[in-house]
Amino acid sequence: MSSVTAPDLTALARSLDGAGEVREAGPEDVVDGVPAAVVARPTSVAAVSALLRTATGQGLVTVARGAGTALAWGCPPERVDLLLDTRGLDRLVEHEAGDLVVVAEAGLALRDLQAQVGRAGQELVADVPRERLEGGSTVGGALATGVSGVRRLQRLALRDLVLGTTVVLADGTIASSGGKVVKNVAGYDLAKLMTGAYGTLGVIVRAAFRLHPMRPARAYVLSTGPLAEVAERARAVVASQLAPAAVEIDRPAGSDEATLAVLLEGTDDAVAARAADAAALVGGAVGEEPAWWARLPGGEVLAKATATLTGVAGLLAAARAAEQAHAAGVALRGSAAGVLHAGITAPDAAALASVVAGLRAAAPSPGEGTVTVLSVPAALREGLDVWGPVGGLELMRAVKQRLDPGRHLAPGRFVGGI
Structure with missing residues (x-):
């Protein structure tokens, strides 16, 4: 440089x-x-x-x-x-309602994009954390940080809904890939490359997304119980024929229990029947959207933890064990399919590092799961491995060298x- x-x-x-x-x-x-x-x-x-x-x-x-x-x-x-x-790049460039496609500039707030396509009965299933959505999170910001929301179980993560992107490289080169129709997937890898790269490879300036029709009805099924039992109930719902739109777990810091929340979407009659079946399956009841739904857990430190479907129970147990061993608080919240956020409060940097290491032991490899610290106060950063084990690091560095x-x-x- x-x-x-x-x-x-x-x-x-x-x-x-x-x-x-x-x-x-x-x-x-x-x-x-x-x-x-x-x-x-x-x-x-x-x-x-x-x-x-x-x-x-x-x-x-x-x-x-x-x-x-x-x-x-x-x-x-x-x-x-x-x-x-x-x-300053805040325009909705194009909305082809018939093709379920929208093209937007990177500075457009997601809530504004949703309002515009919502008039056609459609939505972009971005599902960024509600705190970010309410704060005006933009199209480019959501892509750059690689968010994944509660409804990724059926409709995948935001990166999977990108049909094409336009980015500007450090030397001013304007590069585009993909297209704006669902069947055109040429150049799709560039969009995935930029997603989750935190703006280190190029500046996203425009993106095309696949939309989904809004579903007219939804219902929530709630069930609370011991950690291992809730994890098992969640696995049963995911593996069932109920086709849930989301299966979320909330485990408050310091608790030996967690709450399971299942979202069903569709037509009124079908949703009601599936909700009743889901309640019977998990030993719960139909209820209202929980206050914690789609929100990040509280804590000084925010981490993202991934695991296989069977590994979620291990993460829940590891969070409780880390609390008991290090006088910490570890709230865990997210998808039973294995993408959760941890809100961590620790007495000092050494305790935090031990808590993170304990969570990583439950997600032992990039293939089985990872724990990434998203945000941490400077006073707790010393000695902390923020990213943990990362596969393909040399390839990532080569891409950085090529593009920037x-x-x-x-x-x-x-x-x-x-």
Whole structure:
């Protein structure tokens, strides 16, 4: 990477050619504790291209920001010379209701996108955590952080609904892949490559997604019990013919019990019948949407834990054991199919590292599960392996070298210092 130089605001502003604005950063312009020097808000793809070409030419490090609902996720960047605010790219480019396809710019808030396609009785099953949705989480931010929501059980994760993307590389190159119709999957890998890369490979500026028709009715079935029993009930529902839209588990910190919540969607009569069958299967009852539904668990530290379907019981047990061994709190919440979030409170950095190690022991390999620390206060970060074992790291570094050889895009934010 080039040596650190002061950003030339005049040149950066000129590069936008009137399509956006550039300003000095304020105290609120911080990425996980690292202050920015300059903030730019381009309003067109061409302006993003010209801006990045100019910034890279100046040797600047650029970090993209949407609504900022997950800027503390991942690792702090090495520095932030230019904070690229994507919210100037906030247009719904195209909505082909007949094809169940939408094309949106990266700075469009997901809640606004949902409102627009909802008028046609359709939805993008993004299901970002409710805190982020309410905070204005954007299309680009959701992709960059690789979110997966409660309804991924049937409709998969957001990355699987991407039909195509347009990204801008560090040198200003505009690259597109995929298409906007479901049958066209050419170039689909680029979209997956950018998803979950925390903006370290390119800046997502536009994406096309597959939509789903809204289902007219839904019902929740709730069941509470000992950890092992709830895990077994959850497995039974997932393996059943009930076709649940979501099967979620909530285990509060310090508790020997968990709550199972099953979501059924469809037509009124069918949902009612399936809900009754689900209640009988899990020994529960039909109820209201729980207050914790689609929300992140509380705690100083947020981690994402994955496991096989059979491994969820092990994660629940590991959370309780870690609490008892290290005077910590570990709330666990998420999909019974194996994608959960842990909210951890620990007395010190050493205890936190031990808690995370205990959870990783229950998810022993990238093939069987992982535990990634998404956000952690600086005081607890010392000695903590945020990412854990990662398969294919050398390949990831090679991709970074190919797409961003000068390490101008958010260096240090992703695994292995990428």
